[in-house]
Amino acid sequence: MDGYRSFLKERYPADAELYRSLADNGQSPQTMVIACCDSRSDPATVFNAGPGQIFVVRNVANLVPPWEPGGEFHGTSAAIEFAVTVLKVRNIVVMGHARCGGISAFLEGLLKDQPPETFVSKWISLLEPAQAELDRLGSDASADERQEAMEYAGIRRSLDNLLSFPFVKERVDTGKLELHGAYFAIATGVLKYLDKSDGRFYPAV
Numbered sequence: 001m002d003g004y005r006s007f008l009k010e011r012y013p014a015d016a017e018l019y020r021s022l023a024d025n026g027q028s029p030q031t032m033v034i035a036c037c038d039s040r041s042d043p044a045t046v047f048n049a050g051p052g053q054i055f056v057v058r059n060v061a062n063l064v065p066p067w068e069p070g071g072e073f074h075g076t077s078a079a080i081e082f083a084v085t086v087l088k089v090r091n092i093v094v095m096g097h098a099r100c101g102g103i104s105a106f107l108e109g110l111l112k113d114q115p116p117e118t119f120v121s122k123w124i125s126l127l128e129p130a131q132a133e134l135d136r137l138g139s140d141a142s143a144d145e146r147q148e149a150m151e152y153a154g155i156r157r158s159l160d161n162l163l164s165f166p167f168v169k170e171r172v173d174t175g176k177l178e179l180h181g182a183y184f185a186i187a188t189g190v191l192k193y194l195d196k197s198d199g200r201f202y203p204a205v
Contacts, residue, residue: 015051022052029055031091032083034076034158036062040186041097055083061102062094063126064158067165077165084167084177092162095182096155103127103150130157152201155181155194 012019032055033043043049043056057079065077083089106124114121130153134141137149159179163169171177181194183201192201 018051027052027055027087029053029087030089031055031093032057032080032087032089033093033095034059034062034064034080035095036060036097036100036102038097038100041095041184043093043095046095046184046191055079055087055089057083060120060123061100061106061127061154062096062158063102063123063154064094064161065126066161080162080165081167084165084171089177091178091180092168093180093182094155094158094162095184096151097184098148098151098186100147100151100154103147103154107146107150126161127154127157130154152183155183156199159194 029052031053033047035041035043035056035058037058037060043054043058047054057076059076063076064080065074067077068074080092083092102120102124105120106127127150130150133153133156134146134149137145141149159181162179163172168177168179172179181201182204183192183194184190185192191204193204194201
């Protein structure tokens with residue numbers, strides 16, 4: 001409530017006209033961001049985005065599942081479908097981050113012995129196809145190196161899975177949509193982007 005009162009007193013008045021316009025006219029963000037639930041890595045803060053500028057879905061370890069039509073509940077897939085087919089965003093950014101707890105749990109096998117109905121363990125299993133990328137590090141790689149490599153691999157895997165959605169691939173193929181990878185280092189504030197030409201991450205500035 002303290003945070004809300006501060007927002008209502010200080011921030012809302014500066015953007016009141018914008019909020020009214022968004023309420024009356026609806027949203028039309030050009031970019032969707034798929035980010036982690038981690039409280040330390042907020043995409044709106046990292047990108048200094050205002051109301052109506054980015055369409056955000058957050059989940060454990062910023063993962064995108066493959067396209068799976070059926071009767072199950074698919075929160076992330078529904079958000080992607082809405083962003084692409086209704087809002088017609090021009091960009092989708094998968095934003096991972098350093099020291100991700102979901103990645104750590106996967107690497108340390110903390111969820112392997114959980115019962116099959118455990119939500120987190122089932123979700124984190126989406127990383128299994130990306131684990132092959134760790135083989136390139138060799139057995140001498142440190143825990144921190146493996147963590148970072150898997151964080152990068154998770155982003156790449158999610159970008160691959162995005163292309164399994166027919167409506168995403170169609171818009172990418174026709175130049176109406178671009179996919180991007182980003183990585184936020186919490187301790188330093190450095191944002192890295194995925195260079196599509198070589199598949200590596202580089203500082204954005």
